[in-house]
Amino acid sequence: MVDASSENKRHIALIGFMGAGKSCVARELAKRYGCDRIDLDDYIEERAGKSVTDIFQQDGEQRFRQMELDALRAALDYPATTQVKPKATIIACGGGTVTNPESLALLRQGAVIVYLAVQPERALARINDWTTRPLLTQAGSVDAVYALAQSRLALYEAASDISVNTDKRDIDEVADCVVTRLREAGYARLLA
Numbered sequence: 001m002v003d004a005s006s007e008n009k010r011h012i013a014l015i016g017f018m019g020a021g022k023s024c025v026a027r028e029l030a031k032r033y034g035c036d037r038i039d040l041d042d043y044i045e046e047r048a049g050k051s052v053t054d055i056f057q058q059d060g061e062q063r064f065r066q067m068e069l070d071a072l073r074a075a076l077d078y079p080a081t082t083q084v085k086p087k088a089t090i091i092a093c094g095g096g097t098v099t100n101p102e103s104l105a106l107l108r109q110g111a112v113i114v115y116l117a118v119q120p121e122r123a124l125a126r127i128n129d130w131t132t133r134p135l136l137t138q139a140g141s142v143d144a145v146y147a148l149a150q151s152r153l154a155l156y157e158a159a160s161d162i163s164v165n166t167d168k169r170d171i172d173e174v175a176d177c178v179v180t181r182l183r184e185a186g187y188a189r190l191l192a
């Protein structure tokens, strides 16, 4: 049952650990439904003129989380609310977006939050190059990455309106499941 507050949820945000497929599934959903798509990491990199890895190294994680919050604000405001029936924007969050309480609160207000769940071993198998993920490089070992994934689990689950297991599914299948779950949960209007 969709309550009155869910009427404010104009967008669809994908959350989950690194390697869950957020960027790919966002691209697929945007293609299928002709929606705009914003990938927070790409947005940050474009604005900053440097990679996420360089931002972590040169400015630190705290600064990155602030940039992520700014990117999220821009994504949730897009397109301008003056449009008669604005289409949902599909927002691919970073794996740690929901660790910032301010970002999480904004997301909750403005978007249906879809959690793409993935087993850490599968996530790591999908990520070829750890150097593009500073937190993986920092963790330094598979065990430390598993611990990071484990520490985020409850947060992802509590944040989400809908969750989809991605482990044995390809991008198309995950996108199909997301659409089914959105419809079941009363959010079909976001895809119309």
Ligand code: S3P
Residues within 6 Å of the ligand: 016, 017, 018, 019, 022, 023, 041, 052, 093, 094, 095, 096, 097, 132, 133, 134, 135
């Ligand atoms: C992060 C995940 C990354 C990126 C940054 C931090 C995290 O995004 O935002 O490296 O804290 O889990 P992806 O989940 O798209 O890899």
